[in-house]
Amino acid sequence: MSATPRRGFLFGTGALGATALLTGCLANDPPQQQRPAAVAAGGDGAAPGAPVTIGFSAPAADHGWMAAMTTNARAQAEALPDVTFRPTEGSSDVNQQVAQVETLINEQVDVLVILPADGKALTDVARRATRAGIPVVNVDRVFDSADAYRVWIGGDNHGMGVNAAEHIAAELRRRGVTDPVVAEIAGTDSLPLTQERSAGFRDGLARHGIRVSRRVAADFTAESGERQATNLLQAAARLDAVWNHDDDQGIGVLAAVQAAGRDDFFLVGGAGSRNMMDRIKAGDGVVQATVLYNPSMCSSAISLARLLGQARGMGDLAEHEIPRAITTYSAVVTRQNVDQYLDVGFAS
Amino acid sequence: MNEQALAASTRPSRLSRWWARADIRLTALVFVLVGLCAVGYATRPDAFLTEGNISTVLRLAAAIGVVSVGMTFVISAGGIDLSVGSMVALCSVWMTTWATQSYGAFAMVGCALLVGTGCGLVNGLLVAYGRVVPFIATLAMMASARGLAERISGRQTQVVDVPAFGAVFQADLLGVPVLIWIFAAVFAGGWTLLNRTTFGRRTLAVGGNAEAARLAGIDVRRHLALVYALAGFCCAIAAIMVVARTTSGASTNGLYYELDAIAAVVIGGTLLAGGRGSMTGTVLGVLIFTTLSNVFTLNNLETDVQNIVKGAIIVLAVLLQARTRRRGTALR
Numbered sequence: 001m002s003a004t005p006r007r008g009f010l011f012g013t014g015a016l017g018a019t020a021l022l023t024g025c026l027a028n029d030p031p032q033q034q035r036p037a038a039v040a041a042g043g044d045g046a047a048p049g050a051p052v053t054i055g056f057s058a059p060a061a062d063h064g065w066m067a068a069m070t071t072n073a074r075a076q077a078e079a080l081p082d083v084t085f086r087p088t089e090g091s092s093d094v095n096q097q098v099a100q101v102e103t104l105i106n107e108q109v110d111v112l113v114i115l116p117a118d119g120k121a122l123t124d125v126a127r128r129a130t131r132a133g134i135p136v137v138n139v140d141r142v143f144d145s146a147d148a149y150r151v152w153i154g155g156d157n158h159g160m161g162v163n164a165a166e167h168i169a170a171e172l173r174r175r176g177v178t179d180p181v182v183a184e185i186a187g188t189d190s191l192p193l194t195q196e197r198s199a200g201f202r203d204g205l206a207r208h209g210i211r212v213s214r215r216v217a218a219d220f221t222a223e224s225g226e227r228q229a230t231n232l233l234q235a236a237a238r239l240d241a242v243w244n245h246d247d248d249q250g251i252g253v254l255a256a257v258q259a260a261g262r263d264d265f266f267l268v269g270g271a272g273s274r275n276m277m278d279r280i281k282a283g284d285g286v287v288q289a290t291v292l293y294n295p296s297m298c299s300s301a302i303s304l305a306r307l308l309g310q311a312r313g314m315g316d317l318a319e320h321e322i323p324r325a326i327t328t329y330s331a332v333v334t335r336q337n338v339d340q341y342l343d344v345g346f347a348s
Numbered sequence: 349m350n351e352q353a354l355a356a357s358t359r360p361s362r363l364s365r366w367w368a369r370a371d372i373r374l375t376a377l378v379f380v381l382v383g384l385c386a387v388g389y390a391t392r393p394d395a396f397l398t399e400g401n402i403s404t405v406l407r408l409a410a411a412i413g414v415v416s417v418g419m420t421f422v423i424s425a426g427g428i429d430l431s432v433g434s435m436v437a438l439c440s441v442w443m444t445t446w447a448t449q450s451y452g453a454f455a456m457v458g459c460a461l462l463v464g465t466g467c468g469l470v471n472g473l474l475v476a477y478g479r480v481v482p483f484i485a486t487l488a489m490m491a492s493a494r495g496l497a498e499r500i501s502g503r504q505t506q507v508v509d510v511p512a513f514g515a516v517f518q519a520d521l522l523g524v525p526v527l528i529w530i531f532a533a534v535f536a537g538g539w540t541l542l543n544r545t546t547f548g549r550r551t552l553a554v555g556g557n558a559e560a561a562r563l564a565g566i567d568v569r570r571h572l573a574l575v576y577a578l579a580g581f582c583c584a585i586a587a588i589m590v591v592a593r594t595t596s597g598a599s600t601n602g603l604y605y606e607l608d609a610i611a612a613v614v615i616g617g618t619l620l621a622g623g624r625g626s627m628t629g630t631v632l633g634v635l636i637f638t639t640l641s642n643v644f645t646l647n648n649l650e651t652d653v654q655n656i657v658k659g660a661i662i663v664l665a666v667l668l669q670a671r672t673r674r675r676g677t678a679l680r
């Protein structure tokens with residue numbers, strides 16, 4: 001007797017389980033996913049040229065920004081008919097990445113695009129590639145030695161902090177806030193990029209006689225952002241402005257702000273995710289701006305690699321060759337100019 | 349059990365019976381916690397002992413606390429579970445995929461519980477019936493569950509768009525956040541299960557001496573499988589909490605939870621070798637770490653110093669544990 005209801009219960013939970021498993025297995029397509037960045041315009045650079053094989057190596061795409069770097073590279077390569085894209089599986093292990101670059105050298109690709117997990121550790125293999133006659137496009141984290149790469153393209157971490165500070169100072173002045181309380185939610189503190197961002201932020205604010213009153217460091221994840229922001233909001237009864245280094249962790253930061261029911265300050269993000277841009281556009285929350293450190297740089301790296309492989313310069317520059325280094329600009333995206341940046345907003 | 353029998357036979361007063369059972373280790377942990385609170389109150393009298401801050405600390409402790417309750421069972425049974433953080437990530441991602449979300453809050457919660465319990469059960473079956481060392485079996489789960497979470501989510505943070513889910517799990521009940529109620533319920537359930545039921549006694553017996561437990565008629569393998577499944581179930585509850593707090597599921601959720609949970613369990617006085625477990629100690633351990641981070645942030649101190657202090661607390665607690673254990677054997 002007693003076995004029947006129990007069996008029914010078991011069967012019921014089993015059925016629910018199967019449904020949940022199935023639904024989980026089936027399509028998982030967020031409505032706004034993977035918008036390939038536009039192919040750069042610019043003179044006759046867009047005109048088709050000789051076929052080029054581009055080898056690509058990047059660390060494991062373990063969070064939104066890094067995933068977008070790989071996605072952008074792939075999308076850009078697919079949009080260029082004269083490019084054959086040869087990616088390797090990303091790994092956070094430096095040894096693994098060295099081995100992958102070696103494989104690409106052995107395959108004799110025409111150009112290499114390398115986003116190193118650690119610039120110092122990959123310098124040697126990049127130098128070997130260069131000596132083997134394969135030009136290397138170094139993305140973001142810079143190699144230790146200039147003879148390891150032909151061109152570097154990356155973001156400006158210090159400038160990102162400065163621009164965030166400039167925007168915050170101007171906005172505080174506009175609001176007429178005297179003696180402001182400014183807080184910073186940094187990323188992983190041990191990374192040089194976080195330290196540069198923080199230094200830029202400090203320097204930028206100092207020009208206006210403002211200092212960072214409170215600082216916490218998260219780990220670039222939504223969860224750590226939520227945890228750190230919750231404690232931060234508890235610690236500061238009054239806040240006028242907050243700069244959050246990273247839009248991935250920003251999802252958690254905003255959850256904490258919402259849970260605490262705070263709206264006495266404005267928040268400036270970092271990196272430039274689609275999610276934050278949508279919020280900036282809606283303009284009804286604390287998010288007022290985000291400072292770009294955009295993965296579109298990886299699309300540009302593929303374009304540069306193609307031009308290098310075809311021995312062409314950049315159409316709009318007077319130089320016959322590709323420049324040695326290109327630093328992207330950390331523009332501040334606000335409600336006024338957000339429409340112009342929506343196309344590079346990455347799904348975080 | 350001996351102590352209880354002894355106490356029952358001599359029938360001293362309720363207070364002295366409590367005192368006889370009161371663990372010196374638990375008392376020490378309470379002192380550490382109270383000490384931390386004193387520091388917090390002394391440095392930020394305006395902010396520390398407010399209702400809002402206490403609620404903040406408890407809400408922050410909730411998810412890792414629930415994971416640690418599950419971990420207490422596993423470690424008491426002589427095992428270890430390195431996969432809890434990855435299981436939290438997998439549950440959180442799976443319950444927030446667009447397909448799952450479109451079926452509503454009930455499907456999300458059900459899916460998380462099933463995935464978590466399922467992963468835990470796989471751990472348990474590998475350990476109990478596959479005779480894989482717990483360290484290795486759960487290490488494998490740690491890698492593959494995180495990988496699966498990354499695969500399912502495409503490494504993107506999936507924001508929850510189900511109002512009913514937020515309405516339930518972000519709400520207050522009688523002025524206390526629902527998450528804290530869940531934490532309290534899981535603790536109460538875990539405490540009762542470990543200290544007042546056959547399941548708990550068997551867990552300690554298996555952890556103390558598996559062979560003796562088998563000879564005493566306990567189905568050791570089945571019991572171990574259940575213990576790991578229970579840990580997975582706790583991870584699922586924690587994942588629901590994390591999703592409620594961050595309003596999103598991400599493959600980066602639950603990073604280093606295994607280390608935090610093991611630290612809390614060990615400083616709580618549960619023997620790493622198994623055979624003795626203290627649920628209250630575990631929860632005190634979780635509260636100590638959460639309060640520590642709260643006090644540090646209130647005073648605007650660097651996170652690296654916080655990690656140093658955290659390490660020091662673990663070392664002190666384990667040294668204390670070694671001292672009491674030696675004395676314990678001497679008395680026996």
